[in-house]
Amino acid sequence: MRSTPSRRATATGALIAAAAMLAVGVQSGAATAAPDTFRAAPKAQAAGPANPGALPADLTPAQRTALIRAADAGKAETARELGLGAQEKLVVRDVVQDRDGTTHTRYERTYAGLPVLGGDLVVAETRAGKTESVSKASRAVLKNVDVTADVAPAGAEKQALTAARAEGSKAAKATNAPRKVVWLAQGKPVLAYETVVGGLQHDGTPNELHVVTDATTGAKLYEWQGVQEGTGNTQYSGQVTLGTSGSGSSYTLTDTGRGGHKTYNLNRGTSGTGTLFTGPDDVWGDGTPGNAETAGADAHYGAALTWDYYKNVHGRTGIRGDGVGAYSRVHYGNNYVNAFWQDSCFCMTYGDGSGNSKPLTSIDVAAHEMTHGVTAATAKLVYSGESGGLNEATSDIFAAAVEFYANNAQDKGDYLVGEKIDIRGDGSPLRYMDKPSKDGASKDAWYSGIGNIDVHYSSGPANHWFYLLSEGSGAKTVNGVNYDSPTSDGLPVTGIGRDKAALIWFKALTTKFNSTTNYAAARTGTVAAATELYGANSAEVKAVENAWAGINVGARPGGGDPGGKVFENTARVNIPDNGAAVTSAVNVTGITGNAPSALKVDVDIVHTYRGDLVVDLVAPDGSVYNLKPYSSSDSADNVKATYTVNASSEVANGSWKLRVQDKAAQDTGYINGFKLTFP
Template sequence: MKVKASLLCLAIASAIASAHASTATKPLTPEEAAAALKAAVVARANVLVNNNAKGIHRAAADAFAVKDVIVDKDGTEHVRYARTFNNLPVIGGDFVVHSRESKLGGFSQALETENRPGLVGRINADEAIVEAGARFALRFIGAPTSRLVVYARNKEPVLAHEVVFNGIKVDQTPTEMHYFVDANSGAILDQWDSIQTAKPGPGGGSSCTLTAAVGTGNTMAEGAVTLNTAKCGNTYQMVDTTRGGGATHNMSMLTAGMGALVTGSTNVWGTGVISNAQTVAADAHYGIATTWDYYKNKHGRMGIANDGEGAISRVHYGRNYQNAFWSDGCFCMTFGDGDNGASILPLVALDVAGHEMSHGVTSRTAGLVYSKESGGLNEATSDIFGTMVEYYANNPNDPGDYVIGEKLYPNNAAMQGLRYMFKPSLDGASPDCYTSTLGNLDVHYSSGVANHFYYLLAEGAVVPTGFGSGTWANLTPAKLVCNGNTSLAGIGRDKAGAIWYRALTVNMNSTTNYAGARAATIAASTYLYGADSAETSAVKAAWSAVSVN
C-alpha cells in the first residue's frame, strides 16, 4: 500500500530526504520517502491507540493491525485498524483513528464494549460446519473451512465459528458463503457472500517485453473508443500498461480459471456487434480504464487498492450468464454474456463496470460487510460510483443518468434498468424510504435508500431528465421525497461524490448502518465544506428526505 502523494506528503518526504542526505550516500527514492511517511503516520497513530484504551473499547488481549493510511492536505491523518482478540479476528471490531499533529480527533467504530467472550465453546468446528451446511443448499466445491472468531456485529461480542462454503449457483455465479455459528448455542448469527454481484441472482503471462500501444475498440454500448493496450512482438494484447497492467481475459464460456488474455493481430478490437468475441472485451477494457481515471482524477486514488496495480477483467463467463461480479479472491471483475440480446445484453455496460470495480474499492477501505444495512450501503456505493463514472466519461453514446444498467437492454424503449436511484421503488422491490426492517432485504434492494439519498443530495427534488425523460410522467417532486420537502436543492455531482468517497474511506467501517452513514457523510461534508455550509445542510436534508433522521 502506498500513501497518496498530496502536497503535504511531498513536503514531508522532501524533509525526510534532506535529513538523510548528510548520512546517506544518496537521497531517498519517492517510494522510500512514501514508506518513511507512512511509518511516521502509523507510529503516531499507534501512540494514540495505546493511550486511549477506553476510547477504542480495548480488552487486555486485543491487538491491532493497520489496514490503510490516508493523509489529508491539511495534515489530518486517518489510520484504519483491524482488531484481534487472543489472535482471533474480531468481526466488527475495526476502527479508524483520526488525528492531526499527534492530537486525537476521534475514532470511527461500531464496537461499544470492552467485554469479550470466553474462548471455549460447546460447538466444535465439525459441528459448526454441519450447522452451516444445512443453510448451504448447493453442492460445495472443495472442503468447507471453519475458524474461530469473535463476532462483534451485535452489541455483545460472542465466540463463533466462521464457516466458509464454496460452490456454483444454478445461474453460474460462484459463491463463497460465510456463516457465523455461535460456538455455544449453534445458532447462525449472520451470513454473507463474498462474491458481490451487479444484480440479485438465484492467465496467460508473457515472455516478451510489452510496449504500450493505443488502439480502437468498437464496443457494444459506447461506440468507437480509444483503448490503451500493449504490443508483444507482432501481437497486440488487452493489457493497459498505463493503468497498472490491468488486463482483459476471455473465459470462453467457462466458469473456472482465469481464461486467456485477449490478443489480436491488429490494434482494432471488435465490430460493435456481440457476435464478435472482441466487442464486449473492448467494452470491459474501456469501462475499467474509465473507472480508473475517474477515481484518479476525481479522488486521487490510484487503482482499486490505491497501490497503482491494475486488476483483471474476465468476459464471456459461463453460458448465458446474466450477471457480473467482483471477487476479492482473484482481484478481478467478471462479466457474463446475458442471453446474447434476447432479453439482456452482455453485462459490460459502463456503469456496471464502474459498479464492480467500486466493490473492490469498498473492500480495500471501509470493508462494508455484505449483509444487513452495511450490505445495502456496500451496493449503494457501487451504484453511486458506477453512475459517477458514466457521467465522468461524458460519452455521447451513453450519456450519464441515474438508471443503473440501462444499456443492458436491447432497443430499450421501455427504459428498463437494474435500479433507479431517483425513485428506487420503480424496480418493484426497493423501498424509497428508510424503515427499521430495511436490513432484512436483499442488499441490492436495501441499497435503494442510499441511492435515493445520493440523487437528492446531488440533484435535489427534481424529476430527472436525460435517459427516460418523458417516461416518468407520473413523477412529481413530492413523489421523490419521503417528508414533503419539495424545496430540497442539490449540491451537484462532484461535491456529492467527494462527500461519499471521503465518508467511505475515512469515516465508515465494516458494520456502518444507515444511521452511521448519515453521521459519516455529515462528518465528511463538515471536513470538506464546513459545519455551517450549504453542503452540510444539504446532506442533513437529503437524509431526512429519505427518512434517515
C-alpha cells in the first residue's frame, strides 16, 4: 500500500489567499414594496448553439424532484447495468436534464453500507432510457475492502485535531465523531475515517477541516477545508431595487421571489444567524459603510443577481436546483477581511474589511461564494489539488459571468476579481483572468506541480482559459478595461464570446466533472460539452481546444502552428508497473541545422496516479531533457500536456525518444502517443 503524503487544502474556499483569504457571497440593494417588481438585470442573450437540445432544461423544483425520485426508484437496476459489486449501492445526489430529454444523474456510492469518498459518478441517459456515457471520479475497482478497522476512532480524532490546530483551531474535540468511510479518491480503495473539526482559523474564518485517516495504518491520507471563501442604497452598485417582504411600516430583507433568501446582521458576532434586517420604510442603507443596512443591501442584491443568472441563463432554480434560497450574514467579526460560503449552513458570510470600511459584498464576491454552493451541489470538486483549483476557478468564472449579466452602471462587467473591494489598498483587484500572474502568485498555465500550490493560485490557468475562450488572446479593451492575454505556446486564440464559454463550462460542470476532475479531465469534459452544444467539427470545439493549448493543457487541433513540421508516433507502448523505462520514438528528417529553442513536445500518457511517472525527452545524441519528475503527492490521472524544450544545442535530424518510467507500484498505464513540432 502506498503511503500517500497529505495533500493539504487551503485555509478556506475564498476569493483571496495569503494575507486576506476571501470567499464570495451575496449582495443586495434597496427594496421595493413588492418583490415581484425586481428587475435587476435583463436576461442574457447568449448566442444559440447548433444543438439547442443540449442546453439545460429549465426544470421547476417539482420536475427536478420527480426526476430524482425516478432515479432513486431505478438505482438498483442502474447498479446492475454498471456492473457494480454486490456490496456497492448507489445514492442519488442530483439530476439535471437537457432540453432534448437527455438526463444526467449524479450518484454517490456506498460499500457495505459505508460512504465511498471519491466514488461519485454521472450517468447520462437518452430520452428513451439508453445509457450514453458514465463519468466516474475514480476508475479503480471497488472490491475486497476489509471493513474492520485496526485503528480506533480516537486515534483518527487526535490526528484531525492536530491538523486543525495547525490552522488555528482551538477545538478540543471533533465536531462529529470520526465516521468510517471507504477512501477511493486516490486509487485503490482503503478503509478510512473521516473526521471534521470546527473552531476558528488563524484569520477568524470558521473552520470545518475534513481529515481522512487510514483505518488500518493510522496514516493521514488527505485533508480539505469545508469552508469555501468564494429601493437599496448600496456601497458598490448604486441605488438598486431589492426583493423584500412586508407592508405598511414593517419590511424585511426577505426575497420571497427567490426562494425566501434572507439577509441577516451579525453585528460583529462570529456565530449564530444574527438578526434579520427589518425596517419601517423599505429603504435600505445610504451607500456608506457607516450605515449597517448598506452592506445588507449589497449582499441581498448580489444574491438576487446570482439567482437570476443561474435561473435565466442555465435553467437552474436556486443553488441546489430545488427552489430553496440560501441566506446571507453581513458584519462578521471586527476588521475581518474575508467572506466565505458554508455548505453546512447553506449560507454566505461577509466581513467588513480593513477598518470596517470595505465590506466584501460586491457583485462578483457574492456570485463567487454562491457558486461554491453550485459546485458543491453538482461536481463537488474536492477543495484541494487540481480539483481545488478548478473549484476556485469555477467561482471566478461565474463571478465574471454574473457581473456582466448584471449590467450595472456602477459595477460594470470585467475579467477582474474583487476589484471593488480593494483588499490590498492600492486599487488593484485580487486576480486577473487575462494574465493571472499579474497578481504575483497565480499561474498563467498548467504545469505538473500545479496541484501542490494554494487553490487560489492554481485556479489561474482555468481562469485564463475562460478569458481566452471568451475574448481571445492579445490586446483589447472591454468595458473600458485594457487586457493583454498571452498564450503558453505563443500562438493566437480567437474567442467565441463569453456567453458561449459560460454555457460550455456550466454544462461540463454539471454533466461531465466529478469530485476528482483535474485539468486534463476538465479539457476532456469541456470538449465533450462543446461538441454536444455546437457539433464535433465546429469552430467552438476548435476554440475550446486552442484555449486549452494556450494554457499548456493538450495540443492544438491539427498539430499547432500550421507552418510547423510535426513528427508523431501514436503506437501504444505499455508502461511496466514499477519497472524499467520504455520509449516511443519519432524519426526527424528534412530539418536543416539544429532543433529550435522552443521545441514543442506533446505528450499523451494514460496512467493512474501520474506522480509515479518520470517522463524525459531523449535527443538523438542521448542528451536527456526532463519533462516531468516523479512526485509521490501527484495523485491525478494521465499526463496530457505540451512541454517546451530548449533543444537548440541538438542536431534536429535523428531519432528522438519519449522515455517513461514508473517508479512506484500499484498503478499502470501506457504511452498513447507523442509528437514533436518544429516551427
